[in-house]
Amino acid sequence: xxxxEKLALVESALEDFYGNQQFASSLREAVLYSIHAGGKRIRPxxxxxxxxxxxxxxxxxxxxxxxxxxxxxxxxxxxxDLPAMDNDDFRRGRLTNHKVYGEALAILAGDALFLDPYxxxxxxxxxxxxxxxxxxxxxxxxxxxxxxxxxxxxxxxxGQQLSLEELQTIHANKTGKLLAFPFQAAGIIAGLDENLxxxxxxxxxxxxxxxxxxxxxxxxxxxxxxxxxxxxxDLQAEKSTYPALLGLDQAIAFCNQTxxxxxxxxxEISQVVSFDKEPIVxxxxxxxxxx
Amino acid sequence: xxxxEKLALVESALEDFYGNQQFASSLREAVLYSIHAGGKRIRPxxxxxxxxxxxxxxxxxxxxxxxxxxxxxxxxxxxxDLPAMDNDDFRRGRLTNHKVYGEALAILAGDALFLDPYxxxxxxxxxxxxxxxxxxxxxxxxxxxxxxxxxxxxxxxxGQQLSLEELQTIHANKTGKLLAFPFQAAGIIAGLDENLxxxxxxxxxxxxxxxxxxxxxxxxxxxxxxxxxxxxxDLQAEKSTYPALLGLDQAIAFCNQTxxxxxxxxxEISQVVSFDKEPIVxxxxxxxxxx
Numbered sequence: 211x212x213x214x215e216k217l218a219l220v221e222s223a224l225e226d227f228y229g230n231q232q233f234a235s236s237l238r239e240a241v242l243y244s245i246h247a248g249g250k251r252i253r254p255x256x257x258x259x260x261x262x263x264x265x266x267x268x269x270x271x272x273x274x275x276x277x278x279x280x281x282x283x284x285x286x287x288x289x290x291d292l293p294a295m296d297n298d299d300f301r302r303g304r305l306t307n308h309k310v311y312g313e314a315l316a317i318l319a320g321d322a323l324f325l326d327p328y329x330x331x332x333x334x335x336x337x338x339x340x341x342x343x344x345x346x347x348x349x350x351x352x353x354x355x356x357x358x359x360x361x362x363x364x365x366x367x368x369g370q371q372l373s374l375e376e377l378q379t380i381h382a383n384k385t386g387k388l389l390a391f392p393f394q395a396a397g398i399i400a401g402l403d404e405n406l407x408x409x410x411x412x413x414x415x416x417x418x419x420x421x422x423x424x425x426x427x428x429x430x431x432x433x434x435x436x437x438x439x440x441x442x443x444d445l446q447a448e449k450s451t452y453p454a455l456l457g458l459d460q461a462i463a464f465c466n467q468t469x470x471x472x473x474x475x476x477x478e479i480s481q482v483v484s485f486d487k488e489p490i491v492x493x494x495x496x497x498x499x500x501x
Numbered sequence: 502x503x504x505x506e507k508l509a510l511v512e513s514a515l516e517d518f519y520g521n522q523q524f525a526s527s528l529r530e531a532v533l534y535s536i537h538a539g540g541k542r543i544r545p546x547x548x549x550x551x552x553x554x555x556x557x558x559x560x561x562x563x564x565x566x567x568x569x570x571x572x573x574x575x576x577x578x579x580x581x582d583l584p585a586m587d588n589d590d591f592r593r594g595r596l597t598n599h600k601v602y603g604e605a606l607a608i609l610a611g612d613a614l615f616l617d618p619y620x621x622x623x624x625x626x627x628x629x630x631x632x633x634x635x636x637x638x639x640x641x642x643x644x645x646x647x648x649x650x651x652x653x654x655x656x657x658x659x660g661q662q663l664s665l666e667e668l669q670t671i672h673a674n675k676t677g678k679l680l681a682f683p684f685q686a687a688g689i690i691a692g693l694d695e696n697l698x699x700x701x702x703x704x705x706x707x708x709x710x711x712x713x714x715x716x717x718x719x720x721x722x723x724x725x726x727x728x729x730x731x732x733x734x735d736l737q738a739e740k741s742t743y744p745a746l747l748g749l750d751q752a753i754a755f756c757n758q759t760x761x762x763x764x765x766x767x768x769e770i771s772q773v774v775s776f777d778k779e780p781i782v783x784x785x786x787x788x789x790x791x792x
Contacts, residue, residue, distance in 0.1 A: 231645065317586065338632075341633050342629050349621075359524060362525045
């Protein structure tokens with residue numbers, strides 16, 4: 211199954227869930243506005259790609275799990291953009307949710323995207339224990355021991371001089387855990403033992419870290435057209451970033467070294483389980499910054 | 502097990518989940534502020550009480566499911582009170598979450614309370630299929646097909662002349678589904694067939710409806726001291742209410758008739774399954790308004 215086919219399955223799963231709801235049409239509209247805001251679907255794509263690499267035939271059920279993950283990510287973007295949070299007017303070149311639908315509906319659209327995905331997974335045609343493991347880990351990755359905690363730490367770190375370690379803790383939670391989840395989830399669905407699940411998860415964590423460093427670097431170097439949002443927001447918000455902490459060249463090197471580690475871990479995994487690492491290596495390489 | 506022992510089990514489950522978290526202490530503090538804001542724990546108490554009536558020995562696992570339900574309810578109160586929503590400064594006689602912790606942290610505390618409870622249920626020591634059924638129904642009751650949809654409809658109905666049917670649809674979703682969940686959840690945990698689960702759920706829906714009518718009536722008739730929040734907020738917000746639509750006396754009668762129906766349904770259930778309905782009837786009667 212090629213990338214387009216995988217992404218089409220994810221779109222179907224999202225559309226099936228939100229397309230046919232009978233009431234609160236404004237809520238559906240607000241939710242779908244952000245769902246269809248042109249995100250690259252990197253998290254759901256990673257899940258299906260890793261499954262594919264593990265030789266698991268991809269089905270609709272897997273796309274539902276991937277869609278659930280994308281729902282939580284999308285909800286977090288809506289809340290992140292709110293006036294009380296990052297106060298962003300644009301995301302990916304379009305108005306943010308609250309600029310179109312107002313703050314109240316944007317808050318509720320985010321809430322729905324946090325509460326709904328668990329029913330989507332629970333109703334998927336997968337073994338009960340698999341669903342319980344997926345739900346447990348998705349919840350831990352996104353709530354007060356994951357993404358939300360990271361957002362709090364990030365907010366509290368504004369205007370402060372953070373150490374590299376503090377910065378990594380913030381990002382490991384804020385973005386890392388939801389980027390590691392697709393790797394872990396693929397391991398759960400494929401029925402791998404816990405040790406291999408953990409190793410796959412580590413690859414995801416490394417990619418998540420590189421992703422964040424890259425984001426920080428692009429915030430400094432790219433234009434509005436290139437990243438689809440107001441550049442240099444981090445600077446304005448006095449956020450600690452990798453370029454600010456390490457210098458631009460060292461930040462780029464750090465990103466690329468982290469990607470090297472991810473590749474090494476992929477090689478390790480492919481030694482012990484039937485795993486075609488090349489498609490994942492390709493994704494890793496797409497994050498490399500040519501300094 | 503008496504009421505106090507049941508409630509103590511729920512407090513332990515909440516404390517175990519949030520008490521020992523290692524980082525983002527401000528998030529934990531904000532979450533616990535609202536968790537400990539003096540709510541009556543009616544939803545978790547109902548779950549354990551119905552289980553007890555079904556002769557299921559109550560354990561820590563059941564308290565964890567009850568705690569998960571209370572977490573979602575608490576999250577919804579935090580978001581409801583936000584300036585962009587109801588803009589309430591007080592709840593239960595104390596400052597609302599955002600008045601103490603600021604809007605950003607209040608939004609994130611609510612988010613955590615929506616995302617965390619699924620891990621709590623998933624990790625409970627219950628059969629996998631039971632957990633999947635509980636999670637599926639809790640998610641449906643709270644997300645875009647339940648509570649959140651009800652909040653959107655409620656918001657959109659402000660300043661409009663709603664029919665009794667429209668008002669009931671709003672409340673069935675906004676508050677009814679989370680009040681019906683403990684009845685359904687007890688049926689799931691007790692292993693009752695789907696028909697009996699549905700009958701129990703209907704009792705919950707009726708209690709939920711009566712609860713809302715009562716709330717509307719108290720908003721008109723009670724003082725700040727009696728209800729712990731600013732009275733006549735509904736009137737100020739130009740919300741359709743049962744007293745406004747039916748008149749005060751008819752609204753009180755409607756509340757009490759709904760409670761009669763709940764009692765009749767409890768009697769029906771007790772004819773076909775081993776079920777001690779008296780403690781639940783007592784709860785029903787506690788909602789009766791003496792007109």
